[in-house]
Amino acid sequence: MKTKEVMVLKDLLGSNNKIAGEIRDKLTARGILTINLLSSPGAGKTTLLEALSDEVRPRYRMAVIEGDIETERDADRIRAKGIPAWQIQTGGACHLDARMIGRLFPEIPPDLDFLFIENVGNLVCPAGFDLGENLRLVLLSTPEGDDKPKKYPKAFTTSNGLVISKTDLVPPLPFDIDRARREALDINPRLKVFTTSSQTKAGLPELAAYLIEELKRLRGDHA
Amino acid sequence: MKTKEVMVLKDLLGSNNKIAGEIRDKLTARGILTINLLSSPGAGKTTLLEALSDEVRPRYRMAVIEGDIETERDADRIRAKGIPAWQIQTGGACHLDARMIGRLFPEIPPDLDFLFIENVGNLVCPAGFDLGENLRLVLLSTPEGDDKPKKYPKAFTTSNGLVISKTDLVPPLPFDIDRARREALDINPRLKVFTTSSQTKAGLPELAAYLIEELKRLRGDHA
Secondary structure, eight states, rough: OOHHHHHHHHHHHOOOOOOOHHHHHHHHHTOOOEEEEESSSSSHHHHHHHHHHHHHTTTSOOOOOOOOOOOHHHHHHHHHTTTTTTEEEEETTTTHHHHHHHGGGGOOOOOOOOOEEEESSSSSGGGGGOOOOSSSEEEEEGGGGGGGGHSSSSHHOOOOOOEEOGGGGGTOOOOOOOHHHHHHHHHEEEEEEEOEEEEEEHHHHHHHHHHHHHHHHHHTTTO | OOHHHHHHHHHHHHHHOOOOOOOHHHHHTTOOEEEEEEEEETSSSHHHHHHHHHHHHSSSOOOEEEEEOOOOOHHHHHTTTTTOOOEOOOOTSSSOOOOHHHHHHHGGEEEEEESEEEEEEEEGGGGGGOOOOSEEEEEGGGOOOTTHHHHHHHHHHTOOOEEOGGGGTTTSOOOOOHHHHHHHHHOOOOOOOEEEOTTOOOOHHHHHHHHHHHHHHHHHTTO
């Protein structure tokens, strides 16, 4: 890359990180835990949020920001569950950025517990952009194959949790859950790993318990 | 986006398209049909190439350029089939570009029939970059869901063919093949659609016949 290109990229990232920091400060001060969900297209992010909502509500209040290149489909699915949702259409951009979240800020209710941000389906680009989240979760669905962490490392090295999704498809799918876990932990030993199925609900109580624990910790830290 | 950023982006794309045009001219003059494969991670690009090689060889000679963020895994799989393969590791970049292909150019044997380029697993960014291919194929695997064409339109509007992969998983997976086909044709009516399974080999003879037909057309046009 030429020097001019590198400088423009640095400007972009620097300004993104500044806005992300401000968003994180404001949401954290309100006691809201913000979670950025990353994965390939079709790994089950929206379905996970639908299933997870049954675990955390009505005790906790949640809302969802949906990121997609085009269409309002994912936000419509979330709203059908009675959950507030906003759709960001990036119109071509391969990831959300902090500015897009910042624009929505005035609409976010102040009395939330969890704010989920479902990023554009893309295992590469979203990893480079802080959105002001407290936690980052990467989903890896079993049909994608157990060899993905080392092929797409940044999504795994920058995340706090790995959600292996669609485990109900194994077998017949030849996905080695232990191999995927080992490979992910190999590049990021601090990763919390959850093996889940949104169909059978396996692993969802554990994931919900982790998020509730993190919410309490955030509020304890900022009490 | 600011004017400076837009200009840098235009410079990048302009220089990419120029190099891509030169690559296409040279490969076409040699009678080589070049095919750029796009999809999400784990949609089955490498497995399709392995299975397709059984259909086209030994009558036709093929080679494969593999694009990945990290690892040499895909090229190793292709070489294990006795097929020449080169691995490009982008080291973070979310797509291949024409310059990366150009650097490999001296190593490409002049007497090939098919040169396949397997792009980085990403349904967004690779769609914006011409690599000098004659044909672009986008794979959509059934576990990803039948709602993807309109959510990630550019990969579908810029492709010549759509390969619906992993159809052996339907049912139990709730993927409506007709819906996916209709939605893709709705945004790109000229798309050739192939419904395939690399496990059962369904649809592979039709896909191979299409590529052979395109090879003949390319050689006829440039005889």
